[in-house]
Amino acid sequence: MQLKEYLNEKRIIVDEALNGFLPETKGPAHELYDAIRYSLFAGGKRIRPILCIAAAEAVGGTSDDVMPVACAFEMIHTYSLIHDDLPAMDNDELRRGKPTNHMVYGEAIAILAGDGLLTEAFRIMACAELLARVGADRFIRVMEMVASAAGARGMVLGQVLDIRAEGKKIDTSHMEIIHAHKTGALLRASVTTGAILGGGTDEQIDQIDKYGKYIGLAFQISDDILDIEGSTEELGKQTGVDAERSKNTYPSNYGMNNAKKMLKEITASAVEVISGFDLKADILRQIAFYIMERKK
Amino acid sequence: MQLKEYLNEKRIIVDEALNGFLPETKGPAHELYDAIRYSLFAGGKRIRPILCIAAAEAVGGTSDDVMPVACAFEMIHTYSLIHDDLPAMDNDELRRGKPTNHMVYGEAIAILAGDGLLTEAFRIMACAELLARVGADRFIRVMEMVASAAGARGMVLGQVLDIRAEGKKIDTSHMEIIHAHKTGALLRASVTTGAILGGGTDEQIDQIDKYGKYIGLAFQISDDILDIEGSTEELGKQTGVDAERSKNTYPSNYGMNNAKKMLKEITASAVEVISGFDLKADILRQIAFYIMERKK
Numbered sequence: 001m002q003l004k005e006y007l008n009e010k011r012i013i014v015d016e017a018l019n020g021f022l023p024e025t026k027g028p029a030h031e032l033y034d035a036i037r038y039s040l041f042a043g044g045k046r047i048r049p050i051l052c053i054a055a056a057e058a059v060g061g062t063s064d065d066v067m068p069v070a071c072a073f074e075m076i077h078t079y080s081l082i083h084d085d086l087p088a089m090d091n092d093e094l095r096r097g098k099p100t101n102h103m104v105y106g107e108a109i110a111i112l113a114g115d116g117l118l119t120e121a122f123r124i125m126a127c128a129e130l131l132a133r134v135g136a137d138r139f140i141r142v143m144e145m146v147a148s149a150a151g152a153r154g155m156v157l158g159q160v161l162d163i164r165a166e167g168k169k170i171d172t173s174h175m176e177i178i179h180a181h182k183t184g185a186l187l188r189a190s191v192t193t194g195a196i197l198g199g200g201t202d203e204q205i206d207q208i209d210k211y212g213k214y215i216g217l218a219f220q221i222s223d224d225i226l227d228i229e230g231s232t233e234e235l236g237k238q239t240g241v242d243a244e245r246s247k248n249t250y251p252s253n254y255g256m257n258n259a260k261k262m263l264k265e266i267t268a269s270a271v272e273v274i275s276g277f278d279l280k281a282d283i284l285r286q287i288a289f290y291i292m293e294r295k296k
Numbered sequence: 297m298q299l300k301e302y303l304n305e306k307r308i309i310v311d312e313a314l315n316g317f318l319p320e321t322k323g324p325a326h327e328l329y330d331a332i333r334y335s336l337f338a339g340g341k342r343i344r345p346i347l348c349i350a351a352a353e354a355v356g357g358t359s360d361d362v363m364p365v366a367c368a369f370e371m372i373h374t375y376s377l378i379h380d381d382l383p384a385m386d387n388d389e390l391r392r393g394k395p396t397n398h399m400v401y402g403e404a405i406a407i408l409a410g411d412g413l414l415t416e417a418f419r420i421m422a423c424a425e426l427l428a429r430v431g432a433d434r435f436i437r438v439m440e441m442v443a444s445a446a447g448a449r450g451m452v453l454g455q456v457l458d459i460r461a462e463g464k465k466i467d468t469s470h471m472e473i474i475h476a477h478k479t480g481a482l483l484r485a486s487v488t489t490g491a492i493l494g495g496g497t498d499e500q501i502d503q504i505d506k507y508g509k510y511i512g513l514a515f516q517i518s519d520d521i522l523d524i525e526g527s528t529e530e531l532g533k534q535t536g537v538d539a540e541r542s543k544n545t546y547p548s549n550y551g552m553n554n555a556k557k558m559l560k561e562i563t564a565s566a567v568e569v570i571s572g573f574d575l576k577a578d579i580l581r582q583i584a585f586y587i588m589e590r591k592k
Contacts, residue, residue: 151415
């Protein structure tokens with residue numbers, strides 16, 4: 001299957017599932033749900049849930065094996081964007097071409113919409129069918145992995161480290177630690193949990209975990225490059241902000257040409273590490289190239 | 297056992313468990329962990345974990361049956377205090393006699409410390425021993441109950457409703473809906489999950505759930521009364537703020553004497569609904585009276 005077609009197809013079933021988990025609500029709860037849904041349905045590419053599904057399929061599983069967990073990743077990703085955009089954090093006014101959550105709903109509701117989304121992510125994973133389907137061991141392993149990737153050992157830690165590094169010149173290994181936590185941990189966990197829930201062998205899970213580590217890094221490098229070479233219109237968010245905030249990025253630390261070369265090498269490593277997989281892993285291979293070549 | 301002795305004993309084992317789950321950390325993560333631990337070990341009474349343990353004991357279980365979940369309630373409660381105190385929310389400078397989290401660590405880190413705590417609460421519940429001990433059905437039921445009580449159907453919703461009601465005159469049923477979500481849901485879930493994990497029968501779980509509903513309400517009424525009659529020194533936080541913010545409270549809506557009468561009646565109902573329990577439920581009875589009579 002062509003990647004574009006695959007991404008479209010999966011995006012639609014992920015959107016349907018997300019809509020089922022957090023439906024439109026009338027009555028007193030409508031404002032909170034409106035705020036949550038405003039950011040959750042703002043045109044996200046659903047890359048994390050799709051990675052989770054694709055990893056499950058690569059080891060012979062299906063999207064049914066992973067759907068609550070796949071959606072949980074999107075909810076966690078969305079909450080992190082809402083909180084990152086707050087005035088006390090990155091103070092961003094534009095996200096995916098639309099005003100950020102706090103610009104529309106105010107800071108207090110935006111904080112709470114984020115809190116609500118994060119909590120709902122764990123609520124939808126508390127799913128008896130999922131536990132029965134994959135067994136207690138894999139269920140617990142996945143729950144723990146999602147929480148670790150998102151929390152004080154993962155994404156939240158990365159965000160703290162990133163804030164503290166702003167305006168300072170940091171060395172490359174420090175920058176890599178920041179990215180591995182801030183953006184890498186959740187992307188990596190998306191594929192690794194997909195492989196676990198899809199029924200992969202220990203060896204397959206380990207290889208897909210390494211693939212996830214590489215594409216997490218590739219995603220960050222391409223993000224840094226796009227912030228310089230992309231346009232606000234294409235990306236739907238302000239570009240050039242990394243330089244303005246003196247953020248440490250791959251192009252600023254290595255130079256643009258070296259950053260592009262690294263991106264190419266890391267993409268090759270991601271594809272290499274799953275070379276033992278059959279055709280069912282072709283989508284994972286295509287996604288690696290897609291991340292390298294993306295324009296938005 | 298005397299209640300005071302019981303509360304002390306359980307507070308110590310809860311503190312030990314919390315310290316084990318979120319230990320002091322050196323290296324790059326220390327600032328985030330410091331911020332988290334600053335609020336988590338700020339002298340909280342651990343009422344939610346203790347309620348969870350006491351409910352488990354009331355149905356013949358032990359603290360070992362509930363400890364990760366009991367601690368999760370304290371982490372969720374603490375994160376909610378950190379976020380509630382933020383300038384965009386209640387803008388409080390003092391909590392338990394100490395500067396609030398954002399006064400010490402800044403707004404960005406306070407938001408992230410809250411996010412981290414909430415996520416860690418779910419990480420520690422992802423516990424294979426707990427699942428094996430109580431079985432898949434009860435495990436999933438408890439996970440779902442904690443997330444529902446904390447999230448967009450529970451505490452977070454209550455906070456949104458409370459913000460929107462500030463400065464408006466609302467009717468009594470609206471006020472009760474706010475409190476049932478904002479403070480009631482988590483207190484109620486503390487005892488109900490305790491009864492589930494402790495191995496209670498369906499009838500016992502139902503009765504303890506009702507007990508939890510009553511004491512959640514009692515807790516809110518006594519909180520409202522203390523905000524008027526308590527002193528900043530005793531409570532470790534500013535008093536008189538409800539009136540200043542034109543919050544709808546039980547004393548403001550019903551008058552102080554009626555509020556006190558209601559508190560007494562609700563406490564009696566809480567004790568009545570567990571009258572079929574044996575001596576093992578005595579602590580729950582004493583806690584109900586403790587909430588009614590508390591001075592801080």
